[in-house]
Amino acid sequence: MPHKLLRVHRADAMGAAGRRPVMIAIAGDSAAGKTTITSGLLRALGPDRCVAVCVDDYHRYDRDERRDLPFTALHPDCNHVDIMEQHLQLLATGHPVLKPVYDHHTGKLTRPEYVQPREFVIVEGLLPLHTKLMAACFDVTVFLNPPEEIRRDWKIRRDTTQRGYSRDQVLSELGRRETESAAFIRPQRQRADIVVRFAHVEQRRDPPGTPLSAEIVLRPTVRHPDLSTMLADSGQPMHLKLSRDEDGRPVDTLHVHGYVPREDSHMLEKAIWAQLGTDTGLPCYLGELDGGRRSEPLAITQLLLLYHMLEAAR
Template identity: 30%
Template structure:
């Protein structure tokens, strides 16, 4: 498996024809600014005013030459600001909250069942963190899509089955999601779902080619 990552991998028809599974990551304007300022100022030591000016200057080109590629993707991953906010009374430091929308082309072949398990007993006790999960259908640039939106943080028990399924497929039983805490944010959950979708697609393609 070859993973191609970059700004224009879906730009020409020739490139697109060589890629079996196309993902477009689409952070909102505010998330993009936060991430770029953090990297360029925090890690690379640039001047915040310069970084901000560069972001604004690049925005039209982003729309013209990068954003348009999303119409070719099988999955578009939108990363947006969370609806949830840390409580004023919380003393523990909170992880970063995001709302992630996975806009996925509907599959026509059957896929083995894998459950996200929402434990009602946890929800009735004080320990549960805030989250939401939403599913919608839509048309998206000529494709039928399912849109799954995850916001906030979920308990790791909820993704245990998904992690196990990935471990079975990959032949590894390490903890796959990038979590150091009991709760996983929407980006962590989405990474698992994306990995699972990639593997399903790969297995489907291999089946056809065998």
């Protein structure tokens, strides 16, 4: 035990102010699926190459203190935004940080954690793209944007099973947070290179248990793998469509339907991976949901993000 502590410490000290890591942001509202996306990326790259940081730990107030405040944990004033900016800049330039830790079970702020950037740093949370300076720390930025009714179901399931809240408490909290979601969380979509929306396909009645489909907006702010020739047919369960984003800017949108057969999605994965020009095989552990279920749209989404992380590392 002591010897392990010592080894870790010495390795860390030597690594201080080392190579600049590749930084990816995964932003989105509470229970939008950030952890599911992140854990697949973490497992695919492994803990030696990749570390994840959650910026929701930068709460300025603990649960008791928040009770009397006129805003929720979503509000920038409820978070140490200046320290988030500072720590993201430090990590982006290869420096370690002493990251605060918020305990979701007790609602208390507790012992901080020493984080040394590795080759890849995944930063997920409610507000990682809140300021221009934060957004500028990243090589790739992602915003998760599920329909509100799906996010509500996800939040009820997680908060009642893992965080000790009742269904009514979660619903009331969602109501309390709505104004701040609109004011602070959703505007971050504009700063994302990639916007991911897991949803049911409208006007389709898939059998129960079919995974959600993904609609992946690929903004031309980063260079995406070229999929235009292979996915041109809009009748297929996977296709790419040139369109305009909400604000009129041109974007590609990749659609991956939940019922896509594994063989088809595997072909797309190989095509994306081939464009990296790497010798290593396709990463494992992509597309895994709770309870051992699998989702092809999730696997494609995670692979696209991995593509960007590895491309930025070259």
